[in-house]
Amino acid sequence: MQTKPIEMTLRPGLEGVPVTQSSICDIDGAKGNLSYRGYPIGDLTAQSSFLEITYLLIWGELPSPQQLRDFEGEVQMHRRMSFRVRDMMKCFPATGHPMDALQASAASLGLFYSRRAIDKPEYIYDAVVRLIAKIPTMVAAFQLIRKGQDPIQPRDDLAYSANFLYMLTEREPDPLAARILDRCLILHAEHSLNASTFSARVTASTLTDPYAVIASAVGTLAGPLHGGANEDVLAMLEEIGVPEKAGQYLDEAITNKRKIMGFGHREYRVKDPRASILQSLAEELFARFGKDEMYDVAQAVELEASKRLGAKGIYPNVDFYSGLVYRKLGIPRDLFTPVFAISRVAGWLAHWREQLGANRIFRPSQIYTGMKTRKWIPPEERNSSSVD
Ligand code: ACO
16 A cells, blocks of 8 residues: 655654544633534533433434433443452452452453444444443442442432442432532543543454453553542642642642642643533532532632643643542542543543544554664673663
């Protein structure tokens, strides 16, 4: 095949390098706009449900009432997980991170549903339903298992987010709390070609099964520079302790070249629109259930950071206020990223489907910086100090 000569310039982190075409999500990082399939994120979080948005992301159109009822019904039917997966999860160390438990559990689904008929729309639909249905069950199950309890069964009379909170906390949630979680899931569902979505597309491009695609994306999301930052934000707010100390903390961090968690984004040069919506969701929750004392600290950090980092285009990202919302919903800190994953499965699956529609396996090149041909050295002649 004739290909154009490729410029061999290294772009660390692939910044600004297009690697695919996509019609799923659009980000205007200068203006702070985000849309899914052309619909502004603010309208979707105000009007829609998470399952409706999952359908939109994956199939490109908002579902008709009947399509939505069918999809919700299928997801509800597949919420339960096999007793074998449950027993496997019981063997996980209780001290392990829930993201690692989720990655292993998601990957295990490939053992049960291994038929790789990825060219068949029915297979794609079934895989979407299973993953969207079972991932929350797995997150909630690990939470109970690590406390020494048996996971509780999903409740068919509860909608998606309410059922997740029920399985996690063993209490039927307040409707406002369930609706706010549902809106959080919409906000986190998709964000174009971030690290975990790229990971999902690279894995998808090998034509492996969708469970491997999701497991690889979960592993990528777990890192502290990506989804894992929301755990660190609360730790940072607690370390600062009171609003008056925000400026001093930031000065020390900036002098010591430490990143402020929950700030900065490769795409946005203004406040992440999701951070603004999450902040208003936090305020809605606080008005109903009482304020989190760390909210004042967070606002002080935002104000002081804008004075120090605003000129560089560094503002709160999606992770800055999400921890405060999740904590008010009763979600333990190390489950913040798994909850993010529950939602992002929708976006990853949308990219999986899109990748399959115009697939070419990812195989970038590198600029080799190692040594040229060397002569093999017998063991007795090797110098042990030459390796780091
Ligand atoms: N605090 C302080 N300075 C920052 C921050 C921050 N949070 N983010 C970026 N900067 C500064 C860098 O020090 C660098 O400054 P310099 O040019 O003077 O050296 C400049 O801004 C560019 O930073 P990069 O790290 O090169 O920007 P990049 O686009 O690669 O990174 C990232 C984006 C990883 C999100 C970064 O902003 C960061 O580490 N933030 C903190 C972690 C975080 O909140 N991650 C969640 C992101 S949202 C998500 O993934 C769901």
